[in-house]
Amino acid sequence: EGREPLVLGIETSCDETGVGIVRGTQLLANTVSSSMEEHVRFGGVIPEIAARAHLEAFVPTLRRALDTAGVELEDVDAIAVTAGPGLAGALMVGLSSAKGLALASGKPLYGVNHLVAHVGVGLLDDQDGAVQELPPNTGALLVSGGHTEILRVGSLTHDVELLGSTIDDAAGEAYDKTARLLGLGYPGGPAIDKTAADGDAKAFTFPRGLTMPKFVGTAEDPGKHRHNWSFSGLKTAVARAIEQFEKAGKPVPTADIAASFQEAVVDVLTSKAVRAAQEHGITTLLLGGGVAANRRLRELLAERCAAAGIELRVPPIPLCTDNGAMVAALGAQLVADEVGPSALDISADPGQPV
Numbered sequence: 437e438g439r440e441p442l443v444l445g446i447e448t449s450c451d452e453t454g455v456g457i458v459r460g461t462q463l464l465a466n467t468v469s470s471s472m473e474e475h476v477r478f479g480g481v482i483p484e485i486a487a488r489a490h491l492e493a494f495v496p497t498l499r500r501a502l503d504t505a506g507v508e509l510e511d512v513d514a515i516a517v518t519a520g521p522g523l524a525g526a527l528m529v530g531l532s533s534a535k536g537l538a539l540a541s542g543k544p545l546y547g548v549n550h551l552v553a554h555v556g557v558g559l560l561d562d563q564d565g566a567v568q569e570l571p572p573n574t575g576a577l578l579v580s581g582g583h584t585e586i587l588r589v590g591s592l593t594h595d596v597e598l599l600g601s602t603i604d605d606a607a608g609e610a611y612d613k614t615a616r617l618l619g620l621g622y623p624g625g626p627a628i629d630k631t632a633a634d635g636d637a638k639a640f641t642f643p644r645g646l647t648m649p650k651f652v653g654t655a656e657d658p659g660k661h662r663h664n665w666s667f668s669g670l671k672t673a674v675a676r677a678i679e680q681f682e683k684a685g686k687p688v689p690t691a692d693i694a695a696s697f698q699e700a701v702v703d704v705l706t707s708k709a710v711r712a713a714q715e716h717g718i719t720t721l722l723l724g725g726g727v728a729a730n731r732r733l734r735e736l737l738a739e740r741c742a743a744a745g746i747e748l749r750v751p752p753i754p755l756c757t758d759n760g761a762m763v764a765a766l767g768a769q770l771v772a773d774e775v776g777p778s779a780l781d782i783s784a785d786p787g788q789p790v
């Protein structure tokens with residue numbers, strides 16, 4: 437009686453097989469198996485390899501999550517699974533597995549949106565056990581290898597608005613591509629983060645995409661790309677800078693380029709996120725995605741949010757990157773809000789908007 441629902445969350449949209457278990461807002465288990473290592477030699481995630489890895493990792497990952505939480509499948513009240521956006525084949529593995537579990541157990545299935553789930557981690561109790569009420573007009577800046585979005589979230593279950601996104605590469609993708617140009621390997625984010633520490637961020641002035649007045653406009657008369665990002669021009673500028681040193685037979689100043697590139701990414705990410713937040717009445721901003729691990733991003737975003745009077749929340753890194761706990765947390769909220777479950781013929785939706 438009055439016990440909070442026990443929810444299983446399944447995430448397979450990219451290269452992470454994630455199974456999370458929550459009871460209401462309490463996190464009981466968050467188990468992740470990554471196929472990252474298998475993609476390294478290709479310099480990016482190969483969809484078919486990711487799908488096959490999910491197929492192999494799902495049951496062991498589920499088993500470990502159940503053991504960690506000290507529960508059994510029959511104890512679970514609901515099953516939540518990422519339905520999109522993501523890689524089609526990868527999503528299908530999670531969805532098929534979740535459907536099988538739901539059918540066999542008779543428990544309701546909730547297909548959830550991956551981007552909204554990233555915000556859903558904000559619902560989980562913090563380490564001290566205090567319940568983190570997600571305030572109304574929360575926003576989220578999601579920055580990963582696959583997405584770069586700013587969202588306004590009035591309610592996780594019925595009021596999520598996409599305020600802006602990248603029109604080409606995701607921020608993490610820009611890190612990965614630039615790291616490849618600099619010969620720093622994959623994944624590029626951590627490599628550039630580390631290399632940049634020894635460089636001069638002012639050595640090069642790389643472009644800040646979509647910051648020209650014609651794209652930005654004004655608050656009263658916003659341009660089409662006021663809250664959008666573009667990182668493809670930045671990558672091209674880095675390639676040209678490298679080329680010039682190589683042509684002149686001079687050593688490439690790798691650390692300076694890495695630091696200047698990082699400054700350009702982080703500057704435009706934070707300035708646009710804070711502007712979008714201010715203009716949409718966002719008072720609490722949640723940072724999520726793999727790029728949330730970036731030291732300079734955390735530092736500059738904290739500075740700019742403080743200056744704008746916005747409360748910044750940065751969940752622990754394992755909850756920022758793709759995981760099952762975020763899916764379970766959103767699932768628990770759907771149960772609490774009495775949103776009906778999904779039909780068992782629900783499909784994967786690779787391009788699903790928020």
Ligand code: KG4
Pocket residue numbers: 450579580581582583607608609611612623624625626629725726727728729730731756757758
């Ligand atoms: O969220 P995530 O683990 O997976 C998805 O793409 O969904 O994000 C991975 C991305 C990669 O592009 C990686 O290079 C980037 O996050 N990343 C970083 C850092 N750590 C990981 N980017 C910048 N700085 C970092 N410290």
Ligand code: ZN
Pocket residue numbers: 550554580725757758
């Ligand atoms: Zn993600």
